[in-house]
Amino acid sequence: MSSVSTSLRHIVPENSSTTAIAAFRRVPCCVDGRKLASRNARRRAPGLRANEKRWGNVKAVTSPDCDGPMTATGRSNVPILSGSEVVERLKAFHENRTGEKNYSAMYSSIFGGITTDSAAMVIPMDDHMVHRGHGVFDTAAIMDGHLYELDQHLDRFLRSASMAKIQLPFDRSTIRSILIQTVSASKCMQGSLRYWLSPGPGDFLLSPSGCPNPALYAIVIEGSSLPVCSGVKVITSSIPMKSQQFAVMKNVNYLPNVLSKMEAEENGAFAAIWLDDEGFVAEGPNMNVAFVTADRELLMPYFNKVLSGCTAKRVLSLAEELVADGKLSGIKLRNITVREGKTAKEMMLIGSGIVVKPVLQWDDHVIGAGEEGPVAQALFELILDDMKCGPPSVRTSVPY
Structure with missing residues (x-):
């Protein structure tokens, strides 16, 4: 069994709140795809110490930082998470991350709407843009509640998509409307709008033929400071x-x-x-x-x-x-x-x-x-x- 797992202290930042850490510890760890019972409910196997257990030819010991077992290398095993547990961890990650949290809205044609929850601003791993770099993007500045040169950037965006042989999920006017609505939902008056087109999710092959529906993504990035003319x-x-x-x-x-x-x-x-x-x-x-x-x-x-x-x-x-x-x-x-x-x-x-x-x-x-x-x-x-x-x-x- 590979020892690719990481200790809980490497997953949760040191400055995480008690609530966030508790949320991480509620998730039972797994070995060989089998969920383990919590430490309190675990029974000792014959011939092993209280804090040891064997699965196949892998010996694991419990970690004081995690309810799951530890491998002989001293690192805890990777937990298998439910969808709700993933969402909980994503929220904890975004709450405790350092730096500016300035992503105020995202549109995705995958879920067909706009979200203002930064933890939900994700795209599928099997999107052809992610694993093959097959995608185009563009951007437009937001200044005083106006999009600067939106149409000029959108025209270039669509030309790029044509050159990259990416079909459009919507016509130009619909894409334009979606972009404006995304900025509107963000309430951002100063910043930038960035948007992407890709063949969409499907499989992990080289050809996009397995991607049935092209995808459009857009995100609003807050930015309060104006550019300066410094050398x-x-x-x-x-x-x-x-x-x-x-x-x-x-x-x-x-x-x-x-x-x-x-x-x-x-x-x-x-x-x-x-x-x-x-x-x-x-x-x-x-x-x-x-x-x-x-x-x-x-x-x-x-x-x-x-x-x-x-x-x-x-x-x-x-x-x-x-x-x-x-x-x-x-x-x-x-x-x-x-x-x-x-x-x-x-x-x-x-x-x-x-x-x-x-x-x-x-x-x-x-x-x-x-x-x-x-x-x-x-x-x-x-x-x-x-x-x-x-x-x-x-x-x-x-x-x-």
Whole structure:
């Protein structure tokens, strides 16, 4: 018998309440699939001490921390739980977990509704998105009770689903309505909405043919603080970026992105910049990149090899105001070399979570004067103002 079990003290955090710990101890442990009686009701087997028992060729001893037996290695056996006991433990876990508890509502097409109970915000293990990474997602910021660029993000979401060959569980208008209702149920006025599409649950095989019904999930994440226009350092990523086919769709396969972000943090940087297969500047792990040249021209890489950022596209539109004011001489999408990027007057990262974030240093090269530039700050203010009081085409009111 494998000794994969864990002690109760590793399951329940040390700071757990007495009630939570008592709930865990009420569950009898099991060995070889057979439920054991409580310690008080257990009878001694012949030839064994009071705190020992044998099942097959496995000797178990009781633990002072658990009603179930302990293996000879000193670790308690894994309990078999009923559905209600799982729910009880999930609630205890969420009550005692550290960090912010800021998930205020979730929609799941699996149970066909919205829940505000964080312990119920789960998805099936046999969902093709979970065990095969076959899924797409997108997000929209919530600002002052409005969803920012919901339709733009939703259009990209549906394009990604088409590229990933994921059927829709509902039509576009129904999905849109579900997303708005989820935010409404959350009562969240400031934060973000994230949503996923997958082939749904079915089996654990490679093909999604065993998944009969596609699934839609959405979750609202509270966030009280606004982005700030503070400068950061970036490095060049050594992690290979996704190929063009996968880079242009927002899919859940984010391992390269995660490793790239970790690489940046290990080197004291905010993000790592990817270069494409020709060596041109591509993007960050979850943001686009832009530059201001010495001639005051705003440059951004083509979107044909990177994710088409909704915020980046909005920046390009709003930047026309800076051209009209004479702060920019022009706006252009083109290939950008690393040398051009590192010698630019300004560099910035652009994304829905950070809005516009100036870059002060790339690897060992200081960008411009080494401080937040006027164009980055102006674009940050334009986007923030657009999020707060932009036109209806980019702001969707949530009926709370």
